[in-house]
Amino acid sequence: MYQVIARKYRPRTFAELIGQEHVRTTLENAITQQRIAHGYILAGQRGTGKTTIARILARCLNCVEGPTPTPCGVCSSCIETSQSSAPDVIEIDAASNRGINEMRELRENVRYRPSRDRYKVFIIDEAHQITNEAFNALLKTLEEPPEWAVFVLCTTESHKIPTTIASRCQQFSFRSVDFHEVVGRMEEICKAEGIGAEPEALAVIAQAGEGSVRDSFSALDQAIACCGNTLTGAAVRDLLGMYSLASLERVTEALLSQQTAAMLEIVAELESAGKNLQQFCRELARYFRNLLVAKITGKETRLIPAAAPEQARMRDTSAQFSEEDLTRWLQLTLELYGQLQYSMQPRLHVELGLMRLVHAGRIKPIEEAIKALAAGGGAPAARPQAAAAPVRAASVTERSQAPYAAPRPAASSSGPSYSAPPARTAPPPAAAPPRPTAPAPQPAAPPVERSTAIEPGSTKEKLIAALHEMRSAMSVQAVEDSQLIESQGTVEFLAPRSAKLGLMAKDVEKALAQILGRAVRVKITIDETAVVAAPEKKPQTSEAEDEASLRAMAHPDVQRFQEIFPGSQVRGVRDLKE
Ligand SMILES: Nc1ncnc2c1ncn2[C@@H]1O[C@H](COP(=O)(O)OP(=O)(O)O)[C@@H](O)[C@H]1O
Ligand SMILES: [Mg+2]
Ligand SMILES: [Zn+2]
Structure with a gap:
C-alpha cells in the first residue's frame, strides 16, 4: 500500500527535523537536564512539525533508555509511539473532541499512573478548539499535575489559548520552514x-x-x-497552476516598454489557457516582492524562495526599475488580488489592474516633477520676474534682449481697442546695465503707459478705501494698477494681467455695489501693454508680502494651476531667498 510521503518521512528523532532549531535545542537541553515541564504549547503554521515534535518528545521521555534526547528507536515504547499506539501517549484531536466530557475523562485518566512507561503524555492537537468549560477542566489538572503527566498543546492559533493555561506552559513558536x-x-x-x-x-x-x-x-x-x-x-x-519566471517577466517587459496593449494580450492568453486569474495575481505579487528583495539585497539571498539562476535573473530584471516602482507595483498587485476575491468580472479587473501598473510607472516622485517644471521653462529663476515683476519701461526693453524673453505677445498685437486717455509720461528708465556684447534689437513698440492715477473723489478712490477697510490688500493693489471705465451697470477694469486675480475677488464687486448704490457687473479687460509701477522704496514687510503674493498670483504656472483647480487658493507666499 502506498504511504503518503508526509507520513512515510515523518521525522522520528530531532536530528531528522529541518528548521525549528530553536525548539529542538531547548527541548534537547531540557531533556538532558531532566527539567521536564508539565505543559508545552507548540504554536505555528500548519505542516511545520508541531505534531511531529510532540511525538518525538514523547519518545524521548518514554524510551527505555530515557529520558534521552536521542531515543533508541527500537524499544517497544519508541516503536509504538511512532505508530500512535503507545498505551501512555494519548493523542486527542480537539477539533472533534472539544467538549467537557472528554476533558473530564482526561482528568480521570491523568490521575492513574502510566501503565507501562515513565510518563503519560497527552498530545492535544488543534488545542485552540477546546471549549471554555473544557479549558477550565484542563486548567484544574495543570494547576496540580501528577508528577508523570505532560501535556503538549498544538495549535495554529495560540492567541485563542486562555492566558490562564498559557501561563502554566512553556511556549514555542514554529516558523515556516525555509x-x-x-x-x-x-x-x-x-x-x-x-x-x-x-x-x-x-x-x-x-x-x-x-x-x-x-x-x-x-x-x-x-x-x-x-x-x-x-x-x-x-x-x-x-x-x-504555478507560473514560470518567463511568463511573469512578460509583465515586467510590458512595464519597461510601457505597453498597455501587451498587458491586454497577457490577460487574453491566460483566459484562453483557462488559467486562474486570481492565482496569477498572487504569483505576480510574489514576483514583485522577490524583485524588490533582489533589488534591495543585490545578491543571492535566502529571503527569495528561488534557486540561484532564477535569483540572478530577478536581479537583472530588478536593476531596470526603481525601488519605488517595484514597491508601488507590489502594492497595486496585492490590492488587485484582494479585489479579485469579490469580483464578478475577474478578467476586466485584471486588465484594468495591469494597465494601472503601466500608468503607475509613470508617476514621478514630486521632486522630479518640480525639477521638470523648472527645467521646462528654460530659465526658471527669471520666469516669475518676467511675468509680473514690477518692471519699468527700461526693464521691458532689457527683457526683450534676453534670448528667452517675450513670453507675452508684443504690445502692438494685442492692445484692446478703446480710446486711451492721455498717457502719462514714462518715468525715467531705471539704471539698466548696458549689454555691449549683445546687439540690442528694437523693442516691438514702446510700452504705452496709461494713467492709473487716482483722482480724489473718484469711484476708484472710494473703491480703494473700501477695499482697504476690507483688508483686501491684493484687491487694493489690483485696483490701483487698473483704470476704471464706468458705464451703465458695468465697471470695466483695464488692468495688467497681474491684477486679474485681485479684481476677480468678490470684495471688489461688493465694495462697488456699496459705493454706487446698485449692483454692478465687473468686467476685466487685460491690458497686455500695461506696466505696473514699481514701488519707490523697499516696501514694509506686510506690503512686501502683498507684493510677493501678487507676483506669485500672476505667475503663469500659478495661473495655470488655478485654471486646472478652480477655487484653489494661494495660502501663503514665501521668498526662498529670505
Ligand atoms: N520541521 C520539519 N522537518 C521535517 N519534516 C517536517 C517538518 N514539519 C513537518 N514535516 C513533515 O510534514 C508532516 C506534517 O507535519 P506535522 O508535524 O504533522 O505538522 P503540524 O502538526 O505542524 O501541522 C510530517 O509528517 C513531516 O513529514
Ligand atoms: Mg499537527
Ligand atoms: Zn527507545
Whole structure:
C-alpha cells in the first residue's frame, strides 16, 4: 500500500527535523537536564512539525533508555509511539473532541499512573478548539499535575489559548520552514524513492508549499502521481497552476516598454489557457516582492524562495526599475488580488489592474516633477520676474534682449481697442546695465503707459478705501494698477494681467455695489501693454508680502494651476531667498 510521503518521512528523532532549531535545542537541553515541564504549547503554521515534535518528545521521555534526547528507536515504547499506539501517549484531536466530557475523562485518566512507561503524555492537537468549560477542566489538572503527566498543546492559533493555561506552559513558536531546506529534503526523498526531478520542479513544489513542509510533501505526492518517476519543471508548474519566471517577466517587459496593449494580450492568453486569474495575481505579487528583495539585497539571498539562476535573473530584471516602482507595483498587485476575491468580472479587473501598473510607472516622485517644471521653462529663476515683476519701461526693453524673453505677445498685437486717455509720461528708465556684447534689437513698440492715477473723489478712490477697510490688500493693489471705465451697470477694469486675480475677488464687486448704490457687473479687460509701477522704496514687510503674493498670483504656472483647480487658493507666499 502506498504511504503518503508526509507520513512515510515523518521525522522520528530531532536530528531528522529541518528548521525549528530553536525548539529542538531547548527541548534537547531540557531533556538532558531532566527539567521536564508539565505543559508545552507548540504554536505555528500548519505542516511545520508541531505534531511531529510532540511525538518525538514523547519518545524521548518514554524510551527505555530515557529520558534521552536521542531515543533508541527500537524499544517497544519508541516503536509504538511512532505508530500512535503507545498505551501512555494519548493523542486527542480537539477539533472533534472539544467538549467537557472528554476533558473530564482526561482528568480521570491523568490521575492513574502510566501503565507501562515513565510518563503519560497527552498530545492535544488543534488545542485552540477546546471549549471554555473544557479549558477550565484542563486548567484544574495543570494547576496540580501528577508528577508523570505532560501535556503538549498544538495549535495554529495560540492567541485563542486562555492566558490562564498559557501561563502554566512553556511556549514555542514554529516558523515556516525555509524554502532551501524543503528543497533539500525533497531531493533526499526523491533519491530514496527513485524519482528523477529537475531542480526547477522541486523549486516549484517548495514554492507552492509556502513554508509548510506537509503542503510541499503533498504537492510532491501529487506530482509523482501525475507525472510518474520523472518530474519536469514545466509539468509540475502546469499541475500546480504555478507560473514560470518567463511568463511573469512578460509583465515586467510590458512595464519597461510601457505597453498597455501587451498587458491586454497577457490577460487574453491566460483566459484562453483557462488559467486562474486570481492565482496569477498572487504569483505576480510574489514576483514583485522577490524583485524588490533582489533589488534591495543585490545578491543571492535566502529571503527569495528561488534557486540561484532564477535569483540572478530577478536581479537583472530588478536593476531596470526603481525601488519605488517595484514597491508601488507590489502594492497595486496585492490590492488587485484582494479585489479579485469579490469580483464578478475577474478578467476586466485584471486588465484594468495591469494597465494601472503601466500608468503607475509613470508617476514621478514630486521632486522630479518640480525639477521638470523648472527645467521646462528654460530659465526658471527669471520666469516669475518676467511675468509680473514690477518692471519699468527700461526693464521691458532689457527683457526683450534676453534670448528667452517675450513670453507675452508684443504690445502692438494685442492692445484692446478703446480710446486711451492721455498717457502719462514714462518715468525715467531705471539704471539698466548696458549689454555691449549683445546687439540690442528694437523693442516691438514702446510700452504705452496709461494713467492709473487716482483722482480724489473718484469711484476708484472710494473703491480703494473700501477695499482697504476690507483688508483686501491684493484687491487694493489690483485696483490701483487698473483704470476704471464706468458705464451703465458695468465697471470695466483695464488692468495688467497681474491684477486679474485681485479684481476677480468678490470684495471688489461688493465694495462697488456699496459705493454706487446698485449692483454692478465687473468686467476685466487685460491690458497686455500695461506696466505696473514699481514701488519707490523697499516696501514694509506686510506690503512686501502683498507684493510677493501678487507676483506669485500672476505667475503663469500659478495661473495655470488655478485654471486646472478652480477655487484653489494661494495660502501663503514665501521668498526662498529670505
Ligand atoms: N520541521 C520539519 N522537518 C521535517 N519534516 C517536517 C517538518 N514539519 C513537518 N514535516 C513533515 O510534514 C508532516 C506534517 O507535519 P506535522 O508535524 O504533522 O505538522 P503540524 O502538526 O505542524 O501541522 C510530517 O509528517 C513531516 O513529514
Ligand atoms: Mg499537527
Ligand atoms: Zn527507545
